[in-house]
Amino acid sequence: MDVPLGGRRFTWVNNAATKMMRIDRVLVSMNVMSIFGDTKLIALPRGASDHLPLLFHNEVVDFGPTPFKLFxxxxxxxxxxxxxxxxxxxxxxxxxxxxxxxxxxxxxxxxxANLVTDEELIEKQVISVELDKILKIEDADTLQKARIK
Incomplete structure (x- = not known):
C-alpha cells in the first residue's frame, strides 16, 4: 500500500524549481497499516538534494467528541x-x-427541539425535486454545447 503524502504534493524539484513531481514513494504491507492506521508521509523542506526528505509519521490525535455543534x-x-x-x-x-x-x-x-415543521420538510423535498429537474436540463444543454464545440 502506498502511504499518503502530507505537507506537499511532490517529492522531487529540479534546480530551477520549475518542475515538481512525486517520484518518491513508500510502500508498506497491509499488516503495518492495520497496526499503524494513522501513518502518513510528510515531505520536509528541500536541503542540498533535489529530492525532499520524507518523514514517516504516525500520530494519533483524539480531542474527544465535539461537545457542541451549532449550525x-x-x-x-x-x-x-x-x-x-x-x-x-x-x-x-x-x-x-x-x-x-x-x-x-x-x-x-x-x-x-423541533425547529423545522413537517410542512417545511415537505416544501424542501418539493423544491429539491424541482431543482434536480432544472439541473438535469442545464446539464443536457451543456453536454450538447460541448459536443458542438
Missing part, C-alpha cells in the same frame, strides 16, 4: 432564541458546574 442556520429559526433563553434561565442549567456540561445540556435541548 448557523439554526439562529434564523423563530423559536431558537426563545429556546436558548428559557434553558439558560432553567435552574438545572444554572446548577451545572463546567462550561462543557452546560454546552452538552444545550446540545440535548436543541436536538429534542
Amino acid at each position: 448557523h442556520s439554526w439562529v434564523n429559526y423563530p423559536d431558537f432564541h426563545q429556546i436558548i433563553t428559557e434553558d439558560i434561565n432553567n435552574p438545572h442549567y444554572l446548577s451545572l458546574g463546567s462550561f462543557h456540561d452546560k454546552l452538552r445540556y444545550l446540545k440535548v435541548i436543541l436536538k429534542n
Whole structure:
C-alpha cells in the first residue's frame, strides 16, 4: 500500500524549481497499516538534494467528541432564541458546574427541539425535486454545447 503524502504534493524539484513531481514513494504491507492506521508521509523542506526528505509519521490525535455543534442556520429559526433563553434561565442549567456540561445540556435541548415543521420538510423535498429537474436540463444543454464545440 502506498502511504499518503502530507505537507506537499511532490517529492522531487529540479534546480530551477520549475518542475515538481512525486517520484518518491513508500510502500508498506497491509499488516503495518492495520497496526499503524494513522501513518502518513510528510515531505520536509528541500536541503542540498533535489529530492525532499520524507518523514514517516504516525500520530494519533483524539480531542474527544465535539461537545457542541451549532449550525448557523439554526439562529434564523423563530423559536431558537426563545429556546436558548428559557434553558439558560432553567435552574438545572444554572446548577451545572463546567462550561462543557452546560454546552452538552444545550446540545440535548436543541436536538429534542423541533425547529423545522413537517410542512417545511415537505416544501424542501418539493423544491429539491424541482431543482434536480432544472439541473438535469442545464446539464443536457451543456453536454450538447460541448459536443458542438
